[in-house]
Amino acid sequence: MAGSSEDNRKGAYIVRRPMIQLPDTTKWAGIERFGLDRLVDFSRLLPVNPQFDHPVVKLAVSDRGPVAPELRDCLAHGWYLDRSDGVVTIPRTVLALAGGVVGAVAEQRSSGRDRHGRVPPSANVLVAAGLEKEPIISQAALALRDAACAVAGRRPRRLVAPWPGGRRWAAAFTHDLDLVAWWPLAAGVRLVELARKREFARAGQALAAGLGSIGRDPVWRGVQAVLQSEAGREVPSTWFLLCETPTLASILAGDVTYRPESRAVRRILRVLVDYRCEIALHGSFVTAEADSAFGRQRQRLDRLMGSETRGVRQHFLRMRPGLTHARMRAAGFRYDSTLGFSDRNGFRLGVADVTPVWNAADDAALEIEEGPFCWMDRALSKYQAIEDPRAWVDEGLDLAGRCRAVEGVWVGVWHPNVYPATGFPGSTGAFERLVSGIVAEEPFLGSLSEIVDWRTSRRRVRAQALAADGTVQAVSESGEGQAHRLEDPSGRACEPVRSPS
Ligand SMILES: [Zn+2]
CATH class of the missing domain: 3.20.20.370 (Glycoside hydrolase/deacetylase)
Incomplete structure (x- = not known):
């Protein structure tokens, strides 16, 4: 079963995501949830629906880890991703940091204005760290995906194909x-x-x-x-x-x-x-x-x-x-x-x-x-x-x-x-x-x-079931009629994704 009971290790939450699972996130700060959702979305890992009845890789979120990590620390430590058999663990503080970058939180808190009334680039955390030339959060999502694939063992490994x-x-x-x-x-x-x-x-x-x-x-x-x-x-x-x-x-x-x-x-x-x-x-x-x-x-x-x-x-x-x-x-x-x-x-x-x-x-x-x-x-x-x-x-x-x-x-x-x-x-x-x-x-x-339409509907593809012959049944919950497809981590095309009926 993909239930959460077997993995309630102390200080770790189980996330129902990339052939992986959701913790009770009610006590989380909004920006932590936002960071988690963005990394999973950018990674193309395939989240499973609650009824998915088969062992999958689990994404765990930990209260341990660096207290107030800097971007450069995250890069140096591989985003503090911890791998064990079938489980990838990421610290909550790292999720908050990633969410803050994608959410332009520092810019929103800045009271600075340039001569056109804009937030000055120096208020951007990536500019301040000299990291704006690289899509570092997209890269972090790929690191998450690599970790999930590496610990999968015999569990099914599916990604959502990136583009039409x-x-x-x-x-x-x-x-x-x-x-x-x-x-x-x-x-x-x-x-x-x-x-x-x-x-x-x-x-x-x-x-x-x-x-x-x-x-x-x-x-x-x-x-x-x-x-x-x-x-x-x-x-x-x-x-x-x-x-x-x-x-x-x-x-x-x-x-x-x-x-x-x-x-x-x-x-x-x-x-x-x-x-x-x-x-x-x-x-x-x-x-x-x-x-x-x-x-x-x-x-x-x-x-x-x-x-x-x-x-x-x-x-x-x-x-x-x-x-x-x-x-x-x-x-x-x-x-x-x-x-x-x-x-x-x-x-x-x-x-x-x-x-x-x-x-x-x-x-x-x-x-x-x-x-x-x-x-x-x-x-x-x-x-x-x-x-x-x-x-x-x-x-x-x-x-x-x-x-x-x-x-x-x-x-x-x-x-x-x-x-x-x-x-x-x-x-x-x-x-x-x-x-x-x-x-x-x-x-x-x-x-x-x-x-935008493609990406918002890709974000809502979920695995529903694993058939006896090993094929993964997935559905897009958005109903926008986009032809999504699953693939394996090497990019080989696998199952088509059904539209909701
Ligand atoms: Zn213009």
């Missing part, structure tokens, strides 16, 4: 439509920026390209260049659109610069719909402050598109994690994709994966998912004065390799106004190289909605 169609990782290309009207103004601002950085050759190229583009709508061309790089490779991208009426002040602040119903924007939207792109909301500055703004902007986009908007990302990444997410949730959004860094590339939540958002104020997870991005075109340009698009793309491809290594998802941001005629010589070829480099590694390519 046998793909081993995923990639999402996303675009923020910051600029449509007023492009000469933005191009002028960019020229000043280049001149200030003493990038005179680049400024000269940009000026020549800009002058050559007068009357030829470089923003439209920039959008088309992006779509041409993507469409030939069947990349379904996700576009974030500002949905507020611009004012002189909002234009000068670089906030809202276009009217979403304008002819130029409608033309862009038509071609995006033709290419089966997902359209989501780019929350303007006011959404970071005023309560009603998310609902108003979402409804405006719903009307414009004739469909329900599911995703959101904040313009300039203006948000207070948790707090702003709660307001996004209240406005009906299903996912956010704001949690990357503005001034560097890397993993702000320590994961290359989709996760529920933690709300520290309520000590509970919100019913909204985060699809954190790890790479943005201008992170190196704007804040580190690296102006060669080839260097940006080198880092994007490097991070994609790290996402692939943990079978996670790479989410990248490319602005269509990063285009030669609007101040970025060499950008079009660089984007082309980024897309082809990622596609060559055969990820599952999806819109953010598709990726």
